[in-house]
Amino acid sequence: MYKFNVVTAEEHQLTQLLDRVEQSLDQGLLPVEVFCDDTVFRAEMDRIFTRAWVFVAHDSEIPKSGDYVLRKIGLDQVIVARDDEGKVNVMLNHCRHRGSQVCHEDTGNTRHFKCPYHGWIYNLKGEFSGAPHFADAYGAPLDKQAWGLKRAPKVESFHGFVFACLSDDVPPLKEYLGGMAWALETIVGLHPKGMVAIKPPERFTVRADWKSGAENFAGDAYHVSTGHLSAGLCDFIPDVRQVSTIARGYDFGNGNSFIGHELSQWGPDFEFWGYPKEMVEQFDFSGLDEVQVEMIKKAPPTVGTVFPNFSYLRFPQPATPGGRPFPFTSIRMWQPISPGVMELWNWQFEYAFADAATMQESYLAGVFGFGSGGIFEQDDTAVWEGVAKAANSPWNRKDGVQLHYQQKRRPADENWQGPGKYYDTIYGEYLQEEFWRRWLRDMRRSTPAPVCDAAVDCHGDHE
Amino acid sequence: MMNAPSKAELYLLAQEWLATEAKLLDERRFWEWFAMLDDELVYHVPLREARLDYAAEFPAGAYRLMDTKAHVETRIKRLDTGAAWAETPPSRTLRVVGSVIVTPTERDDVIAVESALLLFRQRGHGDVGDTIPVRRQDQLRLTDAGPRLLRREALITEVVLMTPNLGVFI
Numbered sequence: 001m002y003k004f005n006v007v008t009a010e011e012h013q014l015t016q017l018l019d020r021v022e023q024s025l026d027q028g029l030l031p032v033e034v035f036c037d038d039t040v041f042r043a044e045m046d047r048i049f050t051r052a053w054v055f056v057a058h059d060s061e062i063p064k065s066g067d068y069v070l071r072k073i074g075l076d077q078v079i080v081a082r083d084d085e086g087k088v089n090v091m092l093n094h095c096r097h098r099g100s101q102v103c104h105e106d107t108g109n110t111r112h113f114k115c116p117y118h119g120w121i122y123n124l125k126g127e128f129s130g131a132p133h134f135a136d137a138y139g140a141p142l143d144k145q146a147w148g149l150k151r152a153p154k155v156e157s158f159h160g161f162v163f164a165c166l167s168d169d170v171p172p173l174k175e176y177l178g179g180m181a182w183a184l185e186t187i188v189g190l191h192p193k194g195m196v197a198i199k200p201p202e203r204f205t206v207r208a209d210w211k212s213g214a215e216n217f218a219g220d221a222y223h224v225s226t227g228h229l230s231a232g233l234c235d236f237i238p239d240v241r242q243v244s245t246i247a248r249g250y251d252f253g254n255g256n257s258f259i260g261h262e263l264s265q266w267g268p269d270f271e272f273w274g275y276p277k278e279m280v281e282q283f284d285f286s287g288l289d290e291v292q293v294e295m296i297k298k299a300p301p302t303v304g305t306v307f308p309n310f311s312y313l314r315f316p317q318p319a320t321p322g323g324r325p326f327p328f329t330s331i332r333m334w335q336p337i338s339p340g341v342m343e344l345w346n347w348q349f350e351y352a353f354a355d356a357a358t359m360q361e362s363y364l365a366g367v368f369g370f371g372s373g374g375i376f377e378q379d380d381t382a383v384w385e386g387v388a389k390a391a392n393s394p395w396n397r398k399d400g401v402q403l404h405y406q407q408k409r410r411p412a413d414e415n416w417q418g419p420g421k422y423y424d425t426i427y428g429e430y431l432q433e434e435f436w437r438r439w440l441r442d443m444r445r446s447t448p449a450p451v452c453d454a455a456v457d458c459h460g461d462h463e
Numbered sequence: 464m465m466n467a468p469s470k471a472e473l474y475l476l477a478q479e480w481l482a483t484e485a486k487l488l489d490e491r492r493f494w495e496w497f498a499m500l501d502d503e504l505v506y507h508v509p510l511r512e513a514r515l516d517y518a519a520e521f522p523a524g525a526y527r528l529m530d531t532k533a534h535v536e537t538r539i540k541r542l543d544t545g546a547a548w549a550e551t552p553p554s555r556t557l558r559v560v561g562s563v564i565v566t567p568t569e570r571d572d573v574i575a576v577e578s579a580l581l582l583f584r585q586r587g588h589g590d591v592g593d594t595i596p597v598r599r600q601d602q603l604r605l606t607d608a609g610p611r612l613l614r615r616e617a618l619i620t621e622v623v624l625m626t627p628n629l630g631v632f633i
Binding site: 104105106107108199200202203204205206207227229230231233234235236320321323343364365368369371372373375377378381382383385399437 | 538548
């Protein structure tokens with residue numbers, strides 16, 4: 001069969017599946033195979049990850065000129081480098097001559113990236129800046145932009161969190177985030193010095209689909225009392241079974257949402273996520289409106305997802321058994337690897353103004369709870385493995401099995417003054433539905449047809 | 464302590480301690496293993512990055528695990544709850560320990576013991592097993608009741624962990 005026909009058949013199969021997803025969602029259901037499917041995965045890479053704003057790094061990870069880190073946008077490995085003007089460039093880690101990788105360290109500081117194959121050299125902006133035996137091999141100069149590394153056309157930062165988009169066709173980051181930006185400000189914008197990544201991200205392979213992590217953080221507080229029961233039974237968090245009763249929901253549209261927890265019900269010490277008084281005193285609320293301040297005092301956003309694969313978690317938890325609960329801040333990415341397999345990248349963040357002991361306490365709390373050996377995280381990732389297996393089940397597929405998203409719904413709070421919608425209960429799975437509606441919308445866009453890169457049309461220069 | 468043991472005696476002591484530890488952990492006799500830990504235990508699993516220089520591979524202060532004895536105790540209690548889903552059913556494990564190097568430290572009652580560990584782990588039911596490769600830099604405190612693990616830096620070979628969690632002790 002010609003490749004043309006294969007593509008058409010696959011396109012047809014995908015369209016049928018997406019139609020079924022849409023009909024299912026209207027009934028509070030979801031076809032199980034979306035959690036592990038070759039066709040779905042390929043389309044996600046083409047239609048979601050090359051077109052959405054994707055988090056790549058935080059300013060604090062590459063503070064100086066020449067600093068770089070290797071990161072991922074979907075399946076693409078990208079170099080995130082700071083140039084001499086202080087600008088962050090996001091570049092595909094492949095030489096334009098034959099495609100070899102030009103950057104070989106996860107992090108470092110450099111003046112240029114040199115391909116090990118034939119020696120093409122690129123500067124911190126990704127511009128072509130030379131090759132060996134140039135006069136003999138090429139004669140006339142090469143266009144340094146046209147033959148530079150592929151660069152993400154959009155790179156923007158939100159309170160130091162750098163996002164990139166591989167498509168030109170997106171609104172500016174803050175506009176794109178919409179109400180989500182309003183909520184994120186209350187999390188990362190509480191001090192003029194901002195937040196810092198305490199250490200590099202931890203990375204581990206999870207045999208679950210990237211969407212299992214993303215949809216869980218988008219709105220699933222229901223799982224806590226069962227999934228994390230062990231944390232209660234071993235007396236680490238004795239009241240873990242009750243945590244979801246104080247969970248709330250913030251829906252900011254486009255599949256971007258937060259779970260909030262009304263921690264203030266546990267007493268005044270738990271206002272503002274339970275930060276110790278001396279830290280709350282240093283928070284600067286002057287940039288926030290009244291609704292924002294009231295929100296983080298009473299029921300702050302604790303868990304959330306920015307579509308597609310950026311999630312956040314801040315919850316008071318002891319760093320050491322029996323210690324005071326400290327609100328650590330975890331930023332994580334659900335990196336797609338293959339259908340039903342992801343890498344989990346987990347950073348711990350803290351306010352830059354915090355002293356060294358506080359940083360350490362915050363880091364330890366996050367690592368003990370949500371690192372690869374985290375006593376919460378382990379159980380999440382283990383149960384998500386079953387979801388990918390269910391998606392691969394011939395029996396499930398034969399019978400078109402759909403998963404249940406039909407919890408009892410209550411209307412959103414009519415008195416909510418902020419953007420988006422606020423629900424005073426997390427039951428209802430309404431945030432997960434929004435995640436899937438957004439996914440469906442992005443997946444409905446056709447795969448971009450490969451077009452010749454305009455920059456490549458320069459053979460005439462050689463004449 | 465009795466009279467200063469010879470190098471050969473120390474080597475034998477360390478070798479036996481490591482083999483016993485491996486057996487107890489493979490047989491999931493966690494509380495018996497726990498009794499071999501010093502009260503001042505520091506148990507670290509550092510993060511690792513792909514770098515050109517070996518020394519730069521372990522960013523200072525960055526860890527996958529940074530446990531004290533209290534953290535380890537909570538982990539074992541958790542495994543005993545019947546609700547530790549990451550280890551339900553428990554992994555079947557085999558720890559092979561070798562390349563042991565024993566050196567004295569500044570303290571008479573503490574020896575440095577380095578070893579290489581290949582931990583094979585089959586999770587779940589019939590899943591393909593994982594291997595966790597680790598170089599361990601330990602300190603054992605020699606007490607009248609036997610050696611106790613005072614410090615462990617478990618340097619995992621991988622930068623991206625291929626086993627899905629550190630639900631087993633390494």
